[in-house]
Amino acid sequence: MNPLWTTQILAVIRLELRKTFFSRRGAWIYFLALAPAALFTGHSLIQMQTHRPCDFGSDTNIFATTFQLFYLRLGIFFGCVGVFMNLFRGEVLDRSLHYYFLAPIRREVLLVGKFLTGVIATSVIFATSTLLQISGMYLHHGWRVVSDYLVNANGISHVISYLAATVLACVGYGSIFLASGVLFRNPLIPAGVILIWESINSFLPALLQKFSVIYYLKSLCPIQIDPQAGSFLAVLAINADPMPAYIAIPGVLLVAVLVLVVAALQVRRMEINYATE
C-alpha cells in the first residue's frame, strides 16, 4: 500500500497535468518548442526539392549551435518560465490556490507534486521537440545515411545526450522558476536577472560558473561549438572546462534540490491574501 504522501503527489499531478498541457495561457510554449523543429524540417524539405543535400557534418554543427544557443538558453528557459511560474503564482492570480491549501496535504508535498507536474509537462513537450528537430534536420539525408550515423557512428549516444540535456534543463530551470513564483510577486524580474546570469556564465570566474544551470548543461552537449566557426554568440557556448556526465547530472540535480528546499520553506509560510495581489 502506498504511503499517504505518494497518493497525494499523484493526486496533485493528476490535477495539474490537465491544466498544464491544455491551458490556453500556455499555447505559446508549444510554439516556442516546435518552432525549431518546423525550421529544420523546412530546411530539409527545401534541400530535398532542390536535390542539393548539405554536408552531414555541417548539419550536425548547425543543430549543436542552435540547440545550445537558442533551444537551451531561450526555448526551454522561457518555456520553463511559462510553465513553472504559473504553478503557484498563476493560481494566486486565478484566486484558486486556497483549494490546495484547504486540503490535508503538507505544503512541501504539494510543492513536490507541482514540480513533478512541471517536469513531466516540459520534458514531454521539449524532449518531443528535440527528437522532431533531429529528425527534421537529417530528413533530407535519407534513411541509409541516418541509420549509419545512429548505428555505426555516435548517433544514438548524441541523441541520448541531447535528450538528457533537455530533461535536465527542465529540472534545473523548472526548480528556479517554481521558486521565483513562490518567492516573488512579480517573478518576471528574477527571470530577467537569471537570463543575464546564465548568458554571461562563460565570462564568470570558475567558482561562480558552478552556480548556474547552463554550466552543467553545456558539458552534457555531445558536440562542442567551435567559437571560430560561428558568430560572436558562439562565444557564449564556450566550455573551457567541460565536466563528465557523472558530475554534471548530479550537479544540476543538486542545484534543483537546493532551490526547491528554499521554495518549500517559503510555501510553508505562504498566506492566502488575494486582495493584495
Next chain:
Amino acid sequence: MSPNDRVVFENVSKFYGDVLGVNRVNLSIPPGITSLVGPNGSGKTTLMNLMTGLIRPTRGHITVLGIPCDQPEELFRYVGYCTQFDTFPKGFTGYQFVYSYLRLYGCAHGEADELTWKAIERVNLVEAANRKIAGYSKGMRQRIKLAQSTCHGPSVLVLDEPLNGLDPLVRAETIALFRSLAEDGMHVIISSHILHEVDAISDQVILLSNGYVVAEGQIKGVRSEMLDHPMQILIRCNKPTELAAKVFAQESVVEAQIHKDGLGLLIKTRDADRFYLMLNHIAKNGVAIESVAPADDDVNSVYEYLIGSEEAPR
C-alpha cells in the same frame, strides 16, 4: 469540556501591514452552532482564515481541537472550510471539484467517488454534478462549496457567509443541515450578515466590531449583562392601561408604553426576573394576561445596543 474539544484563540492579533484585521482576540468556541456577526471589515473572515491557517496571526496562538493551525496536513483531517472566495480551479465540473479534493485527502478512487456523490446529494446538486462550475448560478456554486467542505466528514465546519445566494427553500434546507450537524456534536462556525437567521440557528454568537470581539456567548446571556439597556418585555393582556398603572408602581420598571394596537403593554425593566415574579402576582388581581415575551433579547437588538444601528447588518 477539554481544550481539545474547542477552537481556541489566545490573545490573537492580525495586522495587514498597518491595517488592523483583528486585535487581542481571546475565544474558546465549544461544539454547536456559533455565529460570527459584524459589519463588513469587522474581522469575521480574518478570524475564519486564521483558524484555518490560510493566514497567520501576527501575535498569539490558535488551536482547533488541540491542533495548531500551521499544520494543514493534520488540521484539515478534522476541519472543512467553505470560503467566501467565488473562484474554482479552471474547467472543473461540480463532481470533479469534490472528487479531486477527496483524492488530495488521500482517498482511493472508489471511496472518493462514493463520498463525492453522498456530499453532492446532501446539497441537492446531483443533476448538475457533471456540468462545469463556470456555468453554475451563485446558489449552485455556494452549494458545491458546501459539498466540498463537508465531503470528508469534518468535526469542525467553518462557513463564511454560507447562505449568500441561496433561494428561500434551499436556505431552509441548509439551515436544517447545519442544525443536524451541530446536534451530532460538530462545531459549526458561521459568519453571516442576516441577523434574524443567525438568531434562529445559533447556540452562541460572537459579535465583532472594527477587529475587536465586543461580546460572546449565548445571546440571552449577553443581553442580560447589558445593564445600561433595560430589558423590554411585551405583555399581551385585556386591560393594558390598568396593568400599566400597576407595574409603574414597581421600582425596577423604568418605562411603560401602551402598544400601538391597544392590546398590550411594552415595559422596560432593569430586573427582568423580579418583574416576572411580580407579574404573576398582578395577574391574580383581575388582569387577564395572554402572553409575556422579551422584546429585545435577539441578536439584532443586542447588536444595535453594542455596535450601533448605523453599521448594523440586515
